[in-house]
Amino acid sequence: MHLQRAAAGVTAFLGLTKRQFEPDSHPYVDSDTGLKFASYTSERGVTYRVAIPDTIPADNVFETVLQVVAPHDIGWAGFAWGGTMTYNPLAIAWANGTTNVVLSSRIAYGYYTPPEYPNAEYTVLKKGTRVNATHWQLTAACKGCSSWGDEEIGVTAIDPQYHTTMAFAFSNNQVDTPESPDSSFGIHDSLGHPIFDLLTGQNADFAAKVTELAE
Numbered sequence: 001m002h003l004q005r006a007a008a009g010v011t012a013f014l015g016l017t018k019r020q021f022e023p024d025s026h027p028y029v030d031s032d033t034g035l036k037f038a039s040y041t042s043e044r045g046v047t048y049r050v051a052i053p054d055t056i057p058a059d060n061v062f063e064t065v066l067q068v069v070a071p072h073d074i075g076w077a078g079f080a081w082g083g084t085m086t087y088n089p090l091a092i093a094w095a096n097g098t099t100n101v102v103l104s105s106r107i108a109y110g111y112y113t114p115p116e117y118p119n120a121e122y123t124v125l126k127k128g129t130r131v132n133a134t135h136w137q138l139t140a141a142c143k144g145c146s147s148w149g150d151e152e153i154g155v156t157a158i159d160p161q162y163h164t165t166m167a168f169a170f171s172n173n174q175v176d177t178p179e180s181p182d183s184s185f186g187i188h189d190s191l192g193h194p195i196f197d198l199l200t201g202q203n204a205d206f207a208a209k210v211t212e213l214a215e
């Protein structure tokens with residue numbers, strides 16, 4: 001009797017564990033860039049995708065590619081590489097008119113408008129960046145988004161061998177000066193903490209592909 005109760009308890013626990021660790025992202029191949037991404041779409045149809053190299057160095061310093069696709073009624077959409085608002089690289093994107101998309105690198109030190117962050121270097125990839133009748137889309141490579149911090153405050157790194165909690169936030173309202181990456185903007189209307197399986201976004205010959213896409 002005692003053993004039967006224990007076995008039933010274990011079975012229930014394993015079932016819960018399995019669901020809990022199912023990632024929120026799914027594999028996606030982007031026809032604009034040819035890159036494989038781990039892709040997550042939030043409510044309101046705002047999509048965040050991450051592509052990485054197939055070889056990850058021991059220090060976890062590697063280039064990444066972020067793709068954001070948003071309908072026109074989204075004013076700005078932000079992605080947090082470390083899964084929280086504060087103390088990690090934030091990429092915030094918005095449409096500027098009917099042809100351009102602007103990307104701004106920021107970091108938050110509190111729950112107020114994040115200042116610019118020079119330690120993450122983004123290169124906008126032209127082939128994956130565009131505006132059409134319904135959506136705007138940005139694709140950008142980043143150096144400094146897989147690992148951040150220093151010895152004083154501590155180094156944090158993404159390890160694709162593990163499921164990774166990212167974070168996103170978006171706003172219904174336009175930023176104040178859409179043509180400027182240093183624009184101010186207001187608080188989000190929605191946010192979330194999706195779990196990504198970055199191994200599904202691994203790409204062979206990643207550096208060469210990124211260079212080609214930037215040309």
Ligand code: HEM
Pocket residue numbers: 078079080083084085086090092111112113114167168169185186187188191192
């Ligand atoms: C004007 C700009 C912003 C303001 C004033 C702001 C303010 C806030 C505030 C007050 C909270 C706490 C909400 C609560 O606990 O109920 C919060 C949470 C959060 N914000 Fe922002 N925020 C801004 C921009 C951003 C951006 C650009 C991102 C980029 C992804 C972001 C991501 C998040 C996330 C993920 C949370 C949930 C808590 C966490 O995981 O750290 N925020 N924000």
